[in-house]
Amino acid sequence: MDVVVQNICRADRSAADDFAEYSVATVHEAQARTGLLAARIKPIYVGAHISGTAVTVSVPPADNWMIHVAVEQCQEGDVLVVAPTSPSCAGYFGELLATALMARGVRGLVIDAGCRDVAELARMGFPVWSRCVSATGTVKETLGSVNVPLVCAGQWIEPGDVIIADDDGVVVVARRKAAEVLKASKLRKEKEAVTRKRYQAGELSLDVHGMRDRLARKGLTYVDAASKD
Amino acid sequence: MDVVVQNICRADRSAADDFAEYSVATVHEAQARTGLLAARIKPIYVGAHISGTAVTVSVPPADNWMIHVAVEQCQEGDVLVVAPTSPSCAGYFGELLATALMARGVRGLVIDAGCRDVAELARMGFPVWSRCVSATGTVKETLGSVNVPLVCAGQWIEPGDVIIADDDGVVVVARRKAAEVLKASKLRKEKEAVTRKRYQAGELSLDVHGMRDRLARKGLTYVDAASKD
Amino acid sequence: MDVVVQNICRADRSAADDFAEYSVATVHEAQARTGLLAARIKPIYVGAHISGTAVTVSVPPADNWMIHVAVEQCQEGDVLVVAPTSPSCAGYFGELLATALMARGVRGLVIDAGCRDVAELARMGFPVWSRCVSATGTVKETLGSVNVPLVCAGQWIEPGDVIIADDDGVVVVARRKAAEVLKASKLRKEKEAVTRKRYQAGELSLDVHGMRDRLARKGLTYVDAASKD
Amino acid sequence: MDVVVQNICRADRSAADDFAEYSVATVHEAQARTGLLAARIKPIYVGAHISGTAVTVSVPPADNWMIHVAVEQCQEGDVLVVAPTSPSCAGYFGELLATALMARGVRGLVIDAGCRDVAELARMGFPVWSRCVSATGTVKETLGSVNVPLVCAGQWIEPGDVIIADDDGVVVVARRKAAEVLKASKLRKEKEAVTRKRYQAGELSLDVHGMRDRLARKGLTYVDAASKD
Amino acid sequence: MDVVVQNICRADRSAADDFAEYSVATVHEAQARTGLLAARIKPIYVGAHISGTAVTVSVPPADNWMIHVAVEQCQEGDVLVVAPTSPSCAGYFGELLATALMARGVRGLVIDAGCRDVAELARMGFPVWSRCVSATGTVKETLGSVNVPLVCAGQWIEPGDVIIADDDGVVVVARRKAAEVLKASKLRKEKEAVTRKRYQAGELSLDVHGMRDRLARKGLTYVDAASKD
């Protein structure tokens, strides 16, 4: 039942790395508004923006043993993704585990549970997106699994999928769709750059995107404040 | 039913601008502890402190179409105030809309719903006070209204009212009371400056505000720790 | 019923001060995972790390009168600990009270209720750990008690106990156990330093802590991704 | 500032009474999806369904004095509506106040705060819709106002407006629109009765409401499970 | 992108039906503590206990159009499972849709969003497990999908899986594992019946399950209250 899956197939390295140029919002839009983790997953410090390949860990409530097991399965460019089998805000993760992960080139942690040592993690520059911050310790008594597909914060994540995380939250891109979504993200970003320039020049989205007709057909009415009474 | 009210009457410009010298807590006290939006409305980055005149937008859940409509109604010195007709944490607003609003001189956004692109918004210096941060996109399908009176985060807000926002939250001052509340805020701030000096010098509020008698009458008793057992 | 206890017995000054070298997580572990306040108590700004002796205040909901009373009972090296008798998120505390406390050498505030003026408190460098940020004012009508034992955010705290607070949260150490827990914290920190070095060198916790045998006995199985289908 | 407004103008008695035949959902739809109080307001027992005219009370946090004042302003067919000026879950209301209100013919209470004695209130048949159930007592120290317009659970309510409440929640109908909304509610209910019969007979809403074309135009595709791989 | 998958493969009818004899807790244990939906999904009335085969619906926030589409895909013995693509507490479902589903033999609804008409649904005997109760209406503007795999309240659910729901919550059993989990549930229930008899006779679990040795080895100490001081 409790397994560690080794030698998983990861998304294309170069694609996984390139996603770091795109915001979570952009990638989420680029894949038709799918893949966004629940908003309860927040960064422990502002300004981090990473992408990488998922190593997944299914953990029991308040027991971080399997995170120790997972370290060995990580390699350069990975992002650790941890989900408890039932809700827990215990502090599964702190700076010692971060030290171990940094030594292997892991880029960050996404955990639907608690994290501690946040001041030290910020100093080290190891970003974490977590459900809560709590100094509560965990035990090492019950097994779980590493590199199995799981649901983390409402999203289905498979080992090797791409994870992108920034100040807005976290999004997952399926391994097999990485190239396609990367391309769509690039297109979206380019298109937004054009829009941004027009907005900066004072143009209105009503005109840039031609919304006026449809608004009128739906029945939107313009009235003057003075004429209201 | 769905209207855009144009040419609203705004609070006196100079008064609206001057409120930025007073904290939300001060203004809230100065108008007899009224007008404070619910504490769930938080700034997306620390350190912003603005005041301005409200342009209000009533939006359907997870639909940001009317914000696009509202941009055209904004002018220099306004603050956009957005309230959904039923609770939503979708990301109604991001840096593109902020770009459009900045081009018109809008000072910030207060939204009882979600916001995204928070890292970019911080870089741009466009402050937002929101209920949540979420990259979730919205649709453009259903109408709403612009510049109608509405309830935002528990407070009744009319177009043209003054909005003050800082790290503590957001407070609204009714357009017609702006001058009076501004004056009261000024008086309160001056009074606090005197109190602050006395506190800094080591005086106690018990003495500065003469509380000892009333405390004694209410029955407060001082005992020595040593004599307790 | 409502008392102010004077001349309380405080934890040893030097021990109380030395705790500031240890994180909340370390102290919590060092005293067998006890004493941690509920995670809802968060710092109003990042980067503060204090320790000190508790002056406790039991306050009615939305009434901060007793905090004014408590100031007089504080001395250099204290931390004010405030708990309402029923839940409240009102803004009991702001920069004026902080000014009064700083004048007496108080190091910070822990409050299971609301706090305001957070921007100014950050500028002053007076750290607060609170349940909420809210500009809502409070009244001065009903008595409470100072320096009585109380429950704050789920922990029993007695006057004179040691309070340690950092970005992870707040932990309390009983006055009589201060020396013992300080020693245990020191030992733990030293032990962690050794572990950290080994992790930095790329060693795995599975080996450093000899976990492999026990994992195998519990039935953990390693499989190869390729062999799974 | 703190006033009791007497002899308010109430919605037409007969209209206010007739609303009890319509569910909250029906009335909410009948007035274009407006007027619904926040879903946090829940009935303390199941099965109550009332309508009546609002007597409003603005109360300080954890202080129920003004509810005592409001009793005198109530008459047969009223519903008491209570909103605190800042969030509170204290138990403002129990069976003694309910006894006093029943003696005056009041039909129920809507309160964006706490309520207690819920077992006894159920036995008496005095329905309450509240934010929380809590035995916490309140004080009688600070004034508030009776029969002023206020925001309760996110909705603007004026004295004399119609309140309808059932197991789904609470909706308000503006006094001047009572007749019009009552008529729309009746029409909606009749229309739903026809729809219900067709659904009971096995007809699909896709056909009853002619949705198939629009779905197809939007691009909805039907595929067979067998053909998916 | 937006599809309706027809003629899905359902779990064995007889197995799906027999699960109604086992509680959610029993089934959850019988499949190694997996499959439990988040505890936020609660029954709208007490006493319902159902099992059936899942027809899944992925819906946009505050838009219930696809539920209407899904009705046609339902047959005798199904349970409708609805998950919004981003969090929403709108009232997607009421008694009219329940009427349509009952006409097709559907046994209940599981929805990670809001539900309304709860009094009428109780009268009809159509059970719903929902995240919230809210009379808020929804629109019919945006497509979604029917009978696609999805995450509902934290669990991966595929069309045709078995859903069991009672007063404790909701659990999903994968279609292919239905027979095996049913058997394990039966065994667990039988075993519990034996345990229950022994407990009723006054035996202790410490003895029935032979826990005393392991407790002692872990270091549990028995002391007498009198000897504590």
Add this chain to the structure above:
Amino acid sequence: MDVVVQNICRADRSAADDFAEYSVATVHEAQARTGLLAARIKPIYVGAHISGTAVTVSVPPADNWMIHVAVEQCQEGDVLVVAPTSPSCAGYFGELLATALMARGVRGLVIDAGCRDVAELARMGFPVWSRCVSATGTVKETLGSVNVPLVCAGQWIEPGDVIIADDDGVVVVARRKAAEVLKASKLRKEKEAVTRKRYQAGELSLDVHGMRDRLARKGLTYVDAASKD
């Protein structure tokens, strides 16, 4: 560290039993508004009202082993009180443990964590006040303590204290104060009976409790609706 304290001193049996005639609200008031557990602790079914002597259990997160240990320490008239050392909503308790407790005459359970089998518990008539309902199972790996003083839902509870619980929540009375608080509860109930009669007869609390003068002195003003504009 982990102990089971045997032969605890319980509150006077007769006093502990007599408290069941008084509501939680009454007892809370009778002991000067102290002792009320947090409102998050709710009954799993309506209508239960118990009192008894506390047997306390401190449990690790998601581990119910010590509840099994505690059963042996219970006797006729006890109420089990369980608090996790860090927050958990796992289902620590179900009908098998309830069977064991009923065999020993235990009257109910108060737990600041999760409970399951709520339908069966209602059928058995074993009342539980819990933080959540969840079918999630727990492990039996880590020790805790029985009959040690602890904080449960924000209140300090010692073994042998009196627990009173009804539909409003739970209150604790210190063992040594049981007789005194019982007497005060009786007096309060008698006084309320008199007040109730006067209210039923249509008298107002303004007159019964002589509030009019103090209201006037505070500045309450009565105005007529007609004269407001």
